[in-house]
Amino acid sequence: MSASRWLACAVLSAFCVLRASSLDTFVAAVYEHAVILPSSTLLPVSHSEALALMNRNLDLLEGAIVAAAKQGAHIIVTPEDGIYGMHFTRDTIYPYLEDIPDPQVNWIPCDNADRFGYTPVQERLSCLAKNNSIYVVANMGDKKPCNTSDPQCPPDGRFQYNTDVVFDSLGKLVARYHKQNLFMGEEQFNAPVEPEFVTFNTPFGKFGIFTCFDVLFHDPAVSLVTKFQVDTILFPTAWMDVLPHLAAIEFHSAWAMGMGVNFLAANIHNPLRRMTGSGIYAPDSPRAFHYDRKTDEGKLLLAQLESQPRHSAVNWTAYASGVDAPATGNQEFQSVAFFDEFTFVELKGIAGNYTVCQNDLCCHLSYRMTEKRSDEVYALGAFDGLHTVEGQYHLQICTLLKCKTTSLHTCGSSVDTASTTFEMFSLSGTFGTQYVFPEVLLSEVKLAPGEFQVSSDGRLFSLKPTSGPVLTVTLFGRLYGKDWASNASSDLITHSLMLLMLIMIPIIHYLC
DSSP: OOHHHHHHHHHHHHHHHHHHHOOSEEEEEEEEBOOOOOSOSSSOOOHHHHHHHHHHHHHHHHHHHHHHHHTTOSEEEOOTTTTTOSOOOHHHHGGGOBOOOOGGGOOOTTTOTTTTSOOHHHHHHHHHHHHHTOEEEEEEEEEEEOOTTSTTSOTTSEEEEEEEEEEOTTSOEEEEEEOSSOOTTOTTSOOOSSOOOOEEEETTEEEEEOOGGGGGSIIIIIHHHHTTOOSEEEEEEOOOOBTTTBOHHHHHHHHHHHHTSEEEEEEBOBGGGTBOOEEEEOSSSEEEEEOOSSOOOOEEEEEEEESSOOOOOOOTTTTGGGOOOOSSOOOEEEEEETTEEEEEEEOOSSEEEEEEEETTEEEEEEEEESOOOTTOOEEEEEEEEEEOSSSOEEEEEEEEEEOSSSSGGGTTSOOOOOOOOEEEEEEEEOOSOSOEEEEEEETTTBOOTTSEEEOTTSOEEESSSOSSOEEEEEEEEEOGGGTTOTTOOHHHHHHHHHHIIIIIGGGTTSOO
16 A cells, blocks of 8 residues: 555544544533532631531532433533632631642543642542543632742732632543632632633533633633634533522523523522522523522533534624614613613503613614503613623613512612513614623523524514513623723712622622
8 A cells, every 4th residue: 555545544544533533412411509518617627627528518519420420411510619618718718729730731630649739629520520431520729839029929828719620531630720700709719810711622522611700701701712712611600690680590591692602500509699590501592401599409400412503693783773763752761770770761561662772872672562561560771881899891781671660760670570471572782792692581580492582683582472471681782892991980980889888798799
């Protein structure tokens, strides 16, 4: 056989092996975990006491991992803070931390546990992955010593990171991600100097990973999709719902649709803190989701996903820019949704067409209710501005929502039940961004899979009458380039921080 012919055969053989080892679909699992919490997070404990608590949580995670593997799952995601809980100080979290090496070291902790010091948690996670032939995603704490002469080194001589780890089906550490956008109250951790863009390849697609509050910012979240071209996002989270627009299942499913990727979200389960809501989301529709504020048990979800999901481009302003605003204005009013002052107009009829504008954003709605109830009020709202409470980020939001009561000043307040169903709706807006996340949330905080669609010209419209009463239909836009706009009023920021101190402290861990 000639050398050229031999080479051609070798290339063809390698291609066939590659095709045979790749999968068009895979089974994903997420586990909503009811964390066993320490008796106190403000008093220091020994490492052995910390490990004992972590092993109790790992016992529960092991049950979910084994069950997922037996049902054919290729990968499982577990929550942020799922091994030890939250609300620590720098000193009290320290006994729970391990030194997590760069995955380039090519390490299987299950086979060589002491290579990087004492790492019992990584060893156990690695063995769970290896023994069950499944990728395991977990969240834990990383510690890295530093020289205090370095101005970036903390005074205690170490960096501490909120960290996601991924072990492949052989137990090998294949990904380590340090959370970039720490939420208020995470003083026990440091943020990396620069965002980390962590990806890894599998036979069932390319994966990226980030944590909780990261989802509201450009880096690393958006860049993983636009620059690094991942197919699926892994998302450990400790998320507390804030209605009307930031319930976990509502926003995470919308992010999957808006960005055109699979999104595997595993949340903490703590109903008393409104911490619930996990899901397996595809770009076209949720595949599985869980929201439960009535029981205390964790929940395992499984669903099949495409390894490389397809997504059509959307011009979010194409339709709305061609809609003429009514010649005679409706009676507008102002009301607040999560500390942001929206401009609203009340929906006064059983059907109609409405427009409302704020700054550069105009929102257009066509709708028909099944009935116009006297005991419920719905409104169309617009917000175009800088949110400055628990973080600083610029939003453009068009929203149809149910007001808490028949008083208009309650429009935008948190409400999770409704009685009015809609025969149809179509919502659009003159967005100044390509990053828009479509939300439809029904009464009792339920999603509406298969009941709506987004058109290429930027309309969020119903495909059928809603299966339940509507809480909100929303287009949630992010203008990342304006997050640190120089014209942000310092007085506004100061006022927001005062509100934060007075009102937000009781829900200080609402997101992450």
